[in-house]
């Protein structure tokens with residue numbers, strides 16, 4: 001008999017767990033490099049230009065992480081003592097460990113949402129631009145697309161346009177946390193330039209669904225990117241022959257973008273298998289990209305127990321809250337692995353219903 005321990009692990013904790021493919025490793029080893037702090041690395045320079053061109057922005061800055069590109073961007077938009085507003089479950093508010101306050105003296109206030117889905121009115125209701133001497137002035141708004149903790153949800157273009165129109169008249173700027181903008185682009189079919197034009201700065205990740213081992217790019221005006229380049233160095237984020245990493249980014253853009261639709265299809269398989277046994281825990285109709293949220297609120301199991309039981313059965317998933325578990329599909333999965341995970345997870349949910 002084959003036991004769970006003899007089968008390959010199905011790792012659904014994140015789309016950051018992928019290993020560089022053979023083709024990507026070949027691109028890395030063939031990369032032309034130079035000292036990027038001197039601006040000499042041709043592979044980094046061409047990746048920055050390529051990303052900027054894709055999004056219709058004037059310039060780009062390569063950095064090690066999406067947290068760093070988010071933080072460099074919002075530093076360009078918000079001065080010390082001013083305020084950034086964002087959704088209460090956004091990565092910037094919850095998962096960057098207070099960096100906006102620590103690095104930039106920025107205060108943050110948040111609006112509540114359902115599944116991270118943007119409603120322009122929710123943001124405008126808490127925005128306080130030009131607040132004078134008594135209140136903190138809101139100077140920028142950050143939007144996450146897709147929304148990670150919201151369950152990979154895609155923002156409505158109409159709400160983004162409405163928010164831009166409402167906020168621009170009082171001088172507020174907008175930042176897009178586009179760590180998974182690629183998934184939104186594939187799911188919704190909009191042009192990258194079309195969405196980018198509503199934002200002053202953008203952060204994109206090559207290390208999520210696109211499968212590069214490292215790498216994010218901040219996009220914006222020439223002035224913002226030049227200043228962010230200085231701050232990147234000041235934080236210790238200047239890298240040298242980093243074309244070996246940028247080459248992986250080029251490879252990901254050349255090859256992996258169309259593969260995201262497979263991730264979305266596989267997330268649907270997982271969502272439907274879970275929803276079939278526990279419709280209160282998973283709403284498959286809300287799963288539109290590569291993230292499946294499992295809400296354990298109505299079941300007799302908590303996240304830690306669920307994660308451990310799944311792990312014992314060879315399936316690794318992530319606990320995002322005490323009663324909320326996240327599954328993420330990615331490049332290193334196969335239909336076979338996904339089918340096996342679906343059986344394991346549905347079985348656990350079934351047991352939690354009757355426990």
Ligand SMILES: *Cc1c(COP(=O)(O)O)cnc(C)c1O
Nearest residue numbers: 065066067068091144148177179
């Ligand atoms: C992953 C992620 C980031 C950046 O994360 P790093 O680990 O710092 O690269 C930013 N925003 C969102 C929404 C993310 O999911």
